[in-house]
């Protein structure tokens with residue numbers, strides 16, 4: 001049986017580590033460089049703004065640009081996608097008494113909640129298992145929250161550079177000294193167009209990688225500094241839609257079971273979320289572990305199928321799809337956290353470091369808390385004028401003392417137990433949560449998603465035909481993501497193009513944006529994979545399943561506004 005990991009992509013982390021190359025007087029010097037304007041990066045920028053306001057002497061020493069944030073999307077929020085039912089702890093700590101939850105762009109606290117086990121036609125209500133209890137949490141659109149946090153960061157003095165992808169990690173004498181941004185205006189073959197702009201070296205005293213899931217430079221840094229954790233990281237793929245609806249939804253809903261298959265051989269772990277967004281909008285999403293084995297599985301099409309369930313059809317009746325998007329979620333948990341969260345000149349935050357509580361489907365508050373703690377560690381080092389290798393280690397200590405560490409420890413084996421199938425896994429997971437992690441299962445083995453052997457079924461034969469009203473095909477979904485990637489830019493996806501048919505089939509079905517098509521047979525048992533990279537919404541699934549996503553030209557990709 002084929003495994004995607006037997007066909008590695010033409011990619012080497014070492015190609016993305018470089019010394020600064022711009023002449024010294026052309027380099028852009030900043031104090032702290034943050035890569036990624038998501039909740040982690042923006043919380044870091046906001047906290048640094050607060051600290052520098054209290055200590056103008058330190059701000060002065062950091063020069064004209066004390067804090068800069070690079071964001072590859074059109075603006076903060078453009079590439080943000082989440083549930084997003086948010087635990088408010090970290091937001092409250094970040095803003096203290098200066099802002100109340102009501103001052104944030106929120107749809108309010110969770111009003112009530114229900115959990116159902118679905119079969120094709122029925123929905124059996126069950127009491128919410130402990131991880132799915134959301135009393136006290138607040139409902140957001142993460143892209144809206146990102147825009148708001150971006151404005152707060154700028155008000156606190158940060159320079160946000162949108163449409164700018166960090167391509168290379170700048171390392172000099174074993175120390176991270178910033179990042180090089182990607183070129184713009186190249187054609188498909190790499191030649192320079194009339195509007196060509198070369199990337200720049202941004203050099204910084206401290207670089208914070210807050211790139212989120214499948215962070216490009218984060219992966220490069222984990223390899224360069226030997227920071228990979230005890231377990232390999234694994235991921236889930238989430239596909240979601242935002243709907244304008246005729247009737248308000250009065251509760252948040254989670255479902256388990258159908259359309260996923262329970263058998264152990266399928267390894268289909270996941271579930272759906274349906275959250276109200278005010279009076280007239282609802283978000284609906286399906287999250288599935290990428291350790292599945294059936295090459296015919298498509299999370300995009302399973303979500304279309306889910307919407308045909310009588311219970312869910314009723315919620316969406318008379319409504320209209322407003323937006324669509326997809327993104328991966330790191331789900332390896334505690335044992336997959338990096339061995340260290342710092343290297344000389346470097347700090348790692350949020351999803352990039354794998355800080356997600358997967359049974360709770362929560363990562364936003366860990367991202368914000370880690371960003372805040374990274375800001376404090378960077379500030380402490382800068383205040384003392386320190387740059388040696390260990391100056392940033394206080395960040396690791398702070399994370400270990402925080403709720404991020406204790407929460408993730410409590411659910412440390414939660415993802416792995418579902419390798420035993422839905423029912424056994426569910427029972428073990430409940431035992432772990434009820435005992436607050438004290439049930440000791442020993443350390444369960446973990447395998448990379450791309451190591452799972454593949455088989456092919458006719459699962460795809462039962463996906464519903466798109467009707468353009470309730471169910472959609474992948475290309476109309478890409479359109480609904482606002483994706484405006486230039487067609488003629490260089491290909492940013494690294495895969496082995498000649499692979500066995502089942503690997504090609506896996507990629508074609510898995511990609512929610514129809515980037516891969518199965519091409520001609522090559523006569524040696526392999527097929528050629530054809531690519532349409534401009535459809536890519538940068539969800540990151542290909543990196544989990546045997547390829548490698550690199551950042552395309554800044555400003556490419558989706559333009560999420562309400563996801």
Ligand SMILES: Cc1cc2nc3c(=O)[nH]c(=O)nc-3n(C[C@H](O)[C@H](O)[C@H](O)COP(=O)(O)OP(=O)(O)OC[C@H]3O[C@@H](n4cnc5c(N)ncnc54)[C@H](O)[C@@H]3O)c2cc1C
Nearest residue numbers: 036038039040072082083085166211212238350351363364
């Ligand atoms: C479907 C789904 C549902 C979820 N539901 C919930 C939920 O209900 N509650 C919850 O708490 N969590 C939820 N999560 C998880 C949550 O969204 C993440 O944990 C959180 O967004 C992580 O924040 P982050 O700042 O680390 O990364 P991100 O939010 O991913 O932000 C990273 C930012 O960095 C930018 N970036 C990345 N690389 C580069 C680069 N090289 N150069 C420039 N910019 C770059 C990206 O464009 C992005 O804007 C969900 C996730 C998904 C996918």
Ligand code: SF4
Nearest residue numbers: 511536537539540542
């Ligand atoms: S090509 Fe892009 S959209 Fe498709 S799976 Fe890969 S990262 Fe996701």
